[in-house]
Amino acid sequence: MLPPRRFLPSFSLLAAFEAAARTGSVTAAANELGLTQSAVSRQISALEKQLGVPLFLRERQTIRLTLAGDGYAREIREALRRISNASLNLRAHPQGGAITVSVLPMFGARWLAPRLGRFLEGHPGVAVNVVSRLEPFDFRFDPIDAAIHFGAARWPGAELTPLMQEGMIAVCSPDFRRRLALQAPADLLRVPLIHLNSRPDAWENWFLANGVHFESLHGMLFDQFMAITEAAVSGLGAALLPAFLIERELADGTLELAVPGQPIQTGAYYLANPADRDGYAPFSAFKTWLIAEAKATDGERAGLQSPDPSANS
Template identity: 45%
Template sequence: MRQRRFLPNLGLLLAFDAVMRSGSVTAAAAELGLTQSTVSRLIQGLETQLGQALFLRHKKRLVPTQAAARYFADVSGALDLIQRASMSLIANPDGGSLDLAVLPTFGTRWLAPRLPDFLSANPGVSVNLATRFAMFSFETEPFDAMIYFGKGDWPEAAHLKLFDESLTACASPGFLARHPIASAEALHDKLLLQLETRPTAWESWFRGQGAAPPAAINGMWLDQFSMMIQAAISDLGVALLPDYLARIEIAGGRLRPILKPAVPGPGAYWLAWPRSKEGLRPLMAFRDWLSRHVAAGSDRPDP
C-alpha cells in the first residue's frame, strides 16, 4: 500500500518542476498559467508535506538547495514517464506501444525504412524512438528495449543478435580521382575517418585486407556515422562504414568502395530488453519481427 505522505499531488510536483526548470517563480507561473503567489504557496505546501526546505529565500528569489536538486532529478524523470505513458495510451488505447532506444544512424538508415512493414503486420501497436549511444539502466530509463552495437553483454537483459558488423572503406569519386588507391598501404598517409565507439575498426579493416595497419592512424574522430558519411562525400577523407550503410551511399553514387568490401568488424548489433518485460506484447512482436528479418538477410539492403 502506497503511503500518501510520500506521494505529493501532481499540482505540487508540477509547480516544483516548473520552478526548477525555469529558475524563477515568475517564469514557472507563466508556464503553468497560475499567479506567482499560487506557485509560491504550492512550493510551500510541498515543503510542508516533505518536512524539508527545498529552496532558500533570497531577495524574493528561490534558490534551490542540494536536496532540491536531487529530488528534481527523480521527480522530473517520473513526470516524463507519466507523460510518456499518457501519450501512448491516448494515441493507442488498444494496441499498446513500444518505447525503443536506438543508435541514431542505425535508426534512420536501417530501422526506419523497415518499420512500416512491422506496423502493417501489427495494427494498433505504436513505436516510439529515441536515440542513445551508450548503455543505460532499464530501471531508470523509460525504455522497453534498446538496439545497440557491442558484444551481447547488456547487464541483466535478454538479447537477440541481429547481425555482425562488416566494414567497407569508402571515399567520394572526386577524392579517389585525386588519390587512386591500389593497396591498403596507400591509405597510410590519408585522412581516415573514425567513429568514437569503434576505436579498433580500422585495424580490423586493414587485417581484413591482408595488410598491417599503420603504426599511427592519421585520423579524425566523429561520433555518428551520418557525420562520417557527409564528411566523406565532402572529400574530407576516407570513411569506414558498416556495409549496410556503405551500400546505400555506393548505390546512390555518392561514395565508392575501396578494395575488398564487407570485411568482418569487431562487433555486432543486438536487441536487448529487461527480462521483466518478457510478456509485453508489442515487445515480443517486435522481437519476433526482427528475428524474421535477420533470418531473411535483411541487414543487406538492395542497392
C-alpha cells in the same frame, strides 16, 4: 505496491514546486500555472509540511532551493516528464499497444526505418516510437522498451539478443579513388583515413586482414557513421563502413570500394530489453519480427554472418 499515501504528494503540489524550482520565482511559477502567487506559496508550504523537509530558503522577496530541495527537484522534474510522455503516448494511441525503441542514429535511419512498414502492416494495432541514442542507458530510469545497440555492452537488468554481425568495407568517392590512383590495400596508407571513435582499431584490423604492414595510422575522427559517410562522399578520405548501411551510396555511385580488399567483422548488433518486456505482446511481436529481419540481412550481405550466441553469455 505503492508507498503509503503520506509519501505521495498531490500532482498540484509537485507541479507548483517544480515550476518554482525551475524558474527560481514564485511569481513566475504562478504565471506559468495560471494561479495566484499566494496559491503557489501555499502549495509549496503544504508540500514541505507533508515531507517534513524545507525545500526553499526564503530571502526577502526571493527563494532559493535548499540542497535537499535541489536534489528533489531533479527527481520530480524527471518524474513529471515521464508522466507527461506517458499521457501523450496514450492520447496518440488510445487503444494501447505502443512500444518505444532506442536505436543508433544511422542504424535507425538506414536499416530500421525502411523496414518498419512491413511490421506495422502485419501488426496494425501496434505503434512503434523510435528514439536515437549513442550510448547505453539504464532501463530502470528511462521509459524505453528496448534498445538496438552495437556490442554486448553492460545493460543493468536487461536481456541481450544477438541480431547480426557488422561487416565493414573500405570505401571512398570515385573521384577520390581516381585522383589518388588507388589500386591495392597498401595504397590506403598514403591517403587520409576517416576513423570512428567507437571502432578505434577498425583500420588497424583491416590492414592486418589484408596483409599490409604499417607503423602508425592517422586521420580524422568522427563519432557517427552518418558524418563519416558524408565525409567520404565529399572526398575527404577513405572510410570503413558497414555495407548494409551504405547501400544507397553504393547503388548511386557516390561511394565505391576504395581498393579490392577483405571485409572485416567488427562486432555484433544486439537487442537489449528488460526481461519483463518479453511478456508484453506488442513487444514480443516486434522482437520476433526484428530477429527475422536481422537474419535476412545477414543472409543478403556478403561478409555478414550470424553472431556466436556464446558472445552473449
